[in-house]
Amino acid sequence: RKEVEQDPGPFNVPEGATVAFNCTYSNSASQSFFWYRQDCRKEPKLLMSVYSSGNEDGRFTAQLNRASQYISLLIRDSKLSDSATYLCVTKGGGSYIPTFGRGTSLIVHP
Amino acid sequence: DVKVTQSSRYLVKRTGEKVFLECVQDMDHENMFWYRQDPGLGLRLIYFSYDVKMKEKGDIPEGYSVSREKKERFSLILESASTNQTSMYLCASNPPGSDTGELFFGEGSRLTVL
Numbered sequence: 001r002k003e004v005e006q007d008p009g010p011f012n013v014p015e016g017a018t019v020a021f022n023c024t025y026s027n028s029a030s031q032s033f034f035w036y037r038q039d040c041r042k043e044p045k046l047l048m049s050v051y052s053s054g055n056e057d058g059r060f061t062a063q064l065n066r067a068s069q070y071i072s073l074l075i076r077d078s079k080l081s082d083s084a085t086y087l088c089v090t091k092g093g094g095s096y097i098p099t100f101g102r103g104t105s106l107i108v109h110p
Numbered sequence: 111d112v113k114v115t116q117s118s119r120y121l122v123k124r125t126g127e128k129v130f131l132e133c134v135q136d137m138d139h140e141n142m143f144w145y146r147q148d149p150g151l152g153l154r155l156i157y158f159s160y161d162v163k164m165k166e167k168g169d170i171p172e173g174y175s176v177s178r179e180k181k182e183r184f185s186l187i188l189e190s191a192s193t194n195q196t197s198m199y200l201c202a203s204n205p206p207g208s209d210t211g212e213l214f215f216g217e218g219s220r221l222t223v224l
Binding site for chain 2: 008034041042043044045046087096097098100101102103
């Protein structure tokens with residue numbers, strides 16, 4: 001079983017919609033959590049870290065639920081430019097190597 | 111800005127050829143990583159290095175080797191390329207004990223083995 005699981009999608013939403021992705025992780029000792037964004041044929045880039053109390057960056061909100069071992073990303077007022085793959089990443093639990101999920105594809109259409 | 115540079119964006123090689131993928135970072139990072147990325151499989155760690163001349167196997171090291179002779183440079187070597195090594199290869203770096211977890215990636219090297 002993969003350590004970090006994501007629904008691959010694609011999530012197909014109209015502009016202006018709100019969309020949410022979940023990600024589950026199996027290593028209960030994981031200490032750090034992140035969302036990366038990867039555009040088509042480009043390298044992944046850090047979108048935001050995920051803090052225990054939840055955090056927001058503009059239209060993006062990240063939440064962590066340690067008890068259920070899942071992380072979520074909420075995107076409000078979707079833009080065409082939000083179309084990308086979103087990668088869930090965990091770190092810690094005795095390793096300094098980040099563990100990547102396989103990604104969730106988002107397509108925002110006009 | 112952190113810059114991670116991969117020497118070749120696109121390569122086409124023949125089965126059995128030796129292939130070198132070079133990666134250079136300019137931020138004095140100790141940790142460097144090589145991943146491959148395939149559709150449906152996500153990012154898979156091949157090798158990583160936490161210091162000069164140090165290397166550790168990742169999840170899929172078979173068929174690959176690495177070299178880290180200088181801190182800024184981490185090379186991935188395919189001793190005898192095979193068609194199942196056709197993939198996107200991504201190099202990344204970050205400083206030690208990085209609590210941010212942020213990896214800085216190069217633009218990737220898309221390798222096709224015929």
